[in-house]
Amino acid sequence: MSTLVIKDLHVEIEGKEILKGVNLTINTSEIHAIMGPNGTGKSTLASAIMGHPKYEVTSGSITLDGEDVLDMEVDERARAGLFLAMQYPSEISGVTNADFMRSAMNARREEGDEISLMKFIRELDSKMEVLDMDQDMAQRYLNEGFSGGEKKRNEILQMMMIKPTIAVLDEIDSGLDIDALKVVSDGINQMKGEDFGCLIITHYQRLLNYITPDHVHVMMQGRVVKSGGAELAHKLEAEGYDWIKQELGIEDETVGQA
């Protein structure tokens, strides 16, 4: 079992504090969902875990099985087992999706032990089928000219190929129609198991109709203010966030610039 532990995490962007002491523990075999209105720091948490260059961790810690994640470069974090499905993945012209994914997989292997082309293609084909992606997506340039939905599927495709220990999915559901949402959920559900933990960031409960979380957390003002089980998501869907704000005496749930 692997464990990602986030302790009292404070994060700034351009001198402004966005996360003000986040605590969270994610084990493999668990699905966590972080919910919350816009501008409460959810995506900042995702970026800080992966090591986005613009986000500065000012205090607190992130460890993966006791190893200091904050001390690692972005690529080292990935090779240690972390994965972030990004809300706005970069477009990289001239680099095909397939070449990119093969490089990513080989980055985890020793020199001389690279994945064979045949095996790679077989695996890619089968995952693309699960995600209902056109075969020609493999030869297209990475995210270039992809529609919003294609980009999301492509993020999940990468996750399925790379098989991380802990994946963070940053608003993987936004902009997806219901069919695409089902497909993407199928992909995530296929990953479920003893060797996989997941943190799903969303502000719609909709996704959680297809993926049942073990833990649901609500973020406001740069902190996790409430945690519960799957039933918490249903309550949020039915009643919104106001009851939490009232319960905790919060007037403005946002932090920094929305």
Added chain:
Amino acid sequence: MTVETNLKMTEQELRSFSEMNGEPSWFTELRLRSFAEAETLPLPKPDKTKILNWNFTDYPVHTVKSSTFASIEDLTEDVKTIVDLEQKNLYIQHNNTPAFSRISEDLAAKGVILTDIFTALREHGDLVKKYFMTNGVKADEHKLTALHAALMNGGAFLYVPKNVEVEEPVQVVFYHDDAEASLFNHVIVVADTSSKVTYVENYFSTVAKSNGLANIVSEVFAEDNAQITYGAVDVLAEGFTTYVNRRGVVARDAKLEWALGLMNDSDTISENVTHLVGDNSIGDTKTVVVGRGSQKQNFTTKVVHWGKDSDGQILKHGVMKDSSSAIFNGIGKIEHGATRSNAEQESRVLMLSPNARGDANPILLIDEDDVTAGHAASVGRVDPLQLYYLMSRGITKQEAERLVIHGFLAPVVNVLPIEGVKKQLTEVIERKVR
């Protein structure tokens, strides 16, 4: 009257050189006239690069004699890396010596000509005369074109007759392994009416340092309804002073596509002009460049629209490292009367070192109302968010940069039709950006 030049050659020597090659008299006259004019004509003025102090005239020897290859199996191992032994249509020049040539029987029977420029002058004089520095590049444009016409010491001639479609690409290799050699190469490619051909040339230095000059002119003619793809990978050694002028003239309904990988290690002035003369003509220019060391380079790409409904596209991607500097001039010019023409260009420069310099200079000159035009230009570093994205998948920073750079230069690599040449360009890029 004797002409005084600072060249190491006399008029008499030039005359003997011409005679030795059995050149027709009109050509000898052109040489001698240009030899005289070179004295007074000014140097060209590539925008934003001062070349007054560059050496374009002093070279060790005019011509070196190198070995020929009796059969394709006899090619050196170096050349074999870029030439497939199955390559049917092939010309190889070894320094200044025509070294190997062959063309498929089928094409020869259809009247396709592929030969060295001297043989072409002797055996197809009238055809060469029609195209040699008449409609494309003029000998008296400036000092360098005049010097070129006077001193021409190599090159290739490709002629595709009417209605002939050449399926397999034609490959020409200018193999340079003698540090004392200078290359005054002239290439003519003609695709006659409704014909089609793909031509790929390599300038391939295997010596680390050259003492010579390169003054290269290519003239490319796509006649009515013809199609030409012209690929080039230039890898000339450090030490050359390189002037390379590739010019195209595109007639009605014709199409000329350039894919140029300009990977010289020498100081280089490159000029690539396409004249869209005919209505409905298309010119597409893709150029990729890597500058390194203390190289100084100037790349001018120009498409001139004369014909109505003509379409011109310019794409230039440059990677600059160390303390190299390069100017990227992109010029779209629409002449009066070229109604409904479209001139587009994109110039992007990627800087890999704080000491490198790269200027992208997009210029649109429009003398007609009913046209469309656009340009995009950027100079910058590798996007940190792109690196972050790639690294977030476990790819090291170094490998991520490599991927981004190769992707950036892919537009030319991907369209080169000969596998060996594509591989060579990829490897040269690899070597140069490392």
